[in-house]
Amino acid sequence: MDETKNTLQQPLLPTSVTHATTTETTTSSHDTITSSNYALSVRLLMFISIGAMSVWASHEASKGFMITVKNSMINTSLGQKFNLFYVSNDEAIRLVQNSSSFAAKILFPADHSRILEKLIEVEVQFVSDHSLTNYINSFEQKGKYIIFIDSYIMEFKDFKYRIKKEIMKKMGEILLINLRNKVPNTLLDGMVEYINDLAGFGDHLEENVIKLRNNNRVIKKCWEDNDSRLVAKFLGYADEEKCEGFVGRLNQEMGKNGWFEEIMDKLLGMEAIQLCSSFHDSMIKSQLAS
Known part of the structure; x- marks a missing residue:
């Protein structure tokens, strides 16, 4: 027209x-x-x-050791969701790198970069078997590890928080793996929980745990407690009250000389059992006042 x-x-x-x-x-x-x-x-x-x-970004994220991600659930809706948020944009790689750096600085404050250089490969696997997320699998070759992420995590609204927390926890366990079977597992679990606390992923400590102990007048070594949350709180208390950087110093001392109970006394400058008693008293007062 x-x-x-x-x-x-x-x-x-x-x-x-x-x-x-x-x-x-x-x-x-x-x-x-x-x-x-x-x-x-x-x-x-x-x-x-x-x-x-x-x-x-991919080069920087994986600098120091190789980081790979495998999605065995790619043909499922949860697998596609994981691929979108963590594989296609290298987010899983960045989480491993950031978590490893954060944990290393706490556990090895003087030479965290050198410690990370000893890692050869960390592989993140997205799987469907719930039981696999309960442990870290180590390759036959030293320095290679697999972190399993259970697919059910993607069903939660806060899946991003949960995956960050899981990877942070697993990286703490990897960096402490050489002390397994040499140091009380309760202490190592508490150290991992302590790292998560500092990273903002710590679990809440139930009030009745402390109240029950107070009522029963149970006194035990804090590092032998089966509740890793309580051990983590004790480590934080020791750091604040007696020895700044306590967990890092403790880890490095155990790496050099192995575990012996007097190591606590040496680093704290007092009998550790006395600090346990003081810690329990402070927790009880704090919880009763809340």
Whole structure:
């Protein structure tokens, strides 16, 4: 319709105007082509930049040791969800790197970078078997570990929080794995819980745990408690009251000389059992006052 109208009207216009209109149209077309080429160039440059940033981020995230992610549930809705949030954007790699760095700085404050260099590979596997998430599987070759993430976690609304917490916990266990069977497991579990506490993932300690002990007048060594949350609270108490950086010093001392109960006394500068008693008293007062 517009083209017909222009064709009918064109002979009625003066020649100069027709020429001007033609020139204007030609100039407009040239500008359009130039603008299109410019837009295409900008998009291409952005694409290249994003690709380069992605490669750089992946390199930085896995620097120091290899980090791989395997999704055995890719053909399920939960597997696709995990792939979207943690595989396609390298989020799982970043979580492992950040968690390992955070835990290493607590456990090895003087040489955390060197400790991470000893790791060869950490593999994150998204699986369906609930029982697999209860432990870390170590490859036959020292320095290679698998972290299992149970697929059911993706069903929760706070799945991002839960996966961060799980990876943080597992990285703490990996960095302490050389002390397994050499140090009381209750202490190591408490150290892992302590790291999670500092990272903001600590579990709530039930009030009746302390109240029950108070009523029964149970006195035991804090590092031998089966409740890892209570052991973690004790380690934090020791750090605040007697020895800043206590967990890191304790870990490094045990790495050098193994475990002996007097190691607590040595680092605290007092009998550790007395600090346990003081810790229990402070927890009871705090909980009764709340």
